[in-house]
Amino acid sequence: MNPPKIVNVSKALPPYFRETKDIIPLVELWLQGQEERFKRKVVKIFEGAAVDRRYAIMAPEEVFTATSFQEKNNIYVREVRKLGRTVLENALSAAQWEADSLDYIITVSCTGIMIPSLDAYLINDLGLRQDVVRLPVTEMGCAAGISGLIYAHNFLKANPNKRIALVAVESPTATFQLNDFSMANMVSAAIFGDGAACVLLSSEAGAPGPRIKGEGMYHFKDATQMMGFDLTNHGLKMILDPSVPETIATHFPDIIHPFLKQFGTQIGAVDHLIFHPGGRKIVQTVEELFGAMGKNIDDTREVLRLYGNMSSATVLYVLERFMQRNIPQGDQGLLLSFGPGFSAQRVLLEW
Missing domain, CATH: 3.40.47.10 (Thiolase/Chalcone synthase)
Known part of the structure; x- marks a missing residue:
């Protein structure tokens, strides 16, 4: 296979x-x-x-x-x-x-x-x-x-x-x-x-590019009010709870460490962080959390600066920056985003 x-x-x-x-x-x-x-x-x-x-x-x-x-x-x-x-x-x-x-x-x-x-x-x-x-x-x-x-x-x-x-x-x-x-x-x-x-x-033989080594979703309980849209007569009205960065920080260890362990790795072995730039405060929160682990999300910050948050497409803009580089074989990359539900989505890549 x-x-x-x-x-x-x-x-x-x-x-x-x-x-x-x-x-x-x-x-x-x-x-x-x-x-x-x-x-x-x-x-x-x-x-x-x-x-x-x-x-x-x-x-x-x-x-x-x-x-x-x-x-x-x-x-x-x-x-x-x-x-x-x-x-x-x-x-x-x-x-x-x-x-x-x-x-x-x-x-x-x-x-x-x-x-x-x-x-x-x-x-x-x-x-x-x-x-x-x-x-x-x-x-x-x-x-x-x-x-x-x-x-x-x-x-x-x-x-x-x-x-x-x-x-x-x-x-x-x-x-x-x-x-x-x-x-x-x-x-x-x-x-x-x-x-x-x-x-x-x-899934063809000989296809180029990094392989998906693992993926998973993490759902926050009783947090449906944190993010989304209300459909009103005037259109889609934004719901955005100011506690989102704090909530992410609280759940962060549970989101990252068990997921990586499930696929035989840990944060120290992850070479590239491909994180969705939800906004300045979320980026700062996650940057501090990853920074404490010796990692950076410079590409995430740069995508936010150049384009803003384009909802679902934004993390793929971050991924594109990594796909354009000559990344060594065996390197691992972690994709991470947050969205309505409230939930975290994760994908582990290996070049």
Whole structure:
């Protein structure tokens, strides 16, 4: 049996982007009529978010325009189809795979609603086989990029000589609530950006890339209120509990050590940390925890700076940075993300 391997990771970005310093005047305009103290606090959140630039499926001026849920979601559907097609074509081209060689397609998104899901459109747009297996993953938030890797791994373990594309396309911009002045919406607006990533995986003999040595999920009990969306008449309203970093820190040893031990390793033997940049505070919390173990998450911090948090796609951007390097054989990498549920998703790689 050939171990499932990650063959390629590609990314695609939407056409609009702004530096954070250029978004702050729009934020100040949006907050006209609010108390001065509140406005200063929100601007500080943007300035201190550790995000220098973000990309979006619509112009920044459109983001701060009052539109209906239907109008924003229509933009989401139109642009997600474009981004999904582009990122899958990029990945297939880089791997020199034909679209009709795919046996399974997993699509991931939580920032809009479309039925049929993105995978159905990709089958038609790129000419995938009529018997390709589809799996849309829609309600797992930031954790879903790694969730998709876990589902792909399980399929490939059971099916030799198969190929999978995992396509994650997110637009948190499309969920921005113009009339929501909660701190959750402020933090969300300050840290999130839009983007797409595609991972190609294979269980074929001789497939290149690191192998998936192990994977697993860890579910926090009675923590469903910590992260997610409320579906309102105005769209998807962000739920983001300020205790998330503290909760992660409390559970961190239970999330990391038993998982690594299960697959015959430990944190000292892990060479590369591929962590989802949920936001500045979460990154700082995890950086301190890993730092105490002699590790760093420099690539995670850099992805947050360059793109913001793109929900499920973001950890795959971090993974892409490692895939571009000449990593020595035998090195291990740990992928880690957190998302609604509340849950942690983990994948152990070996080059």
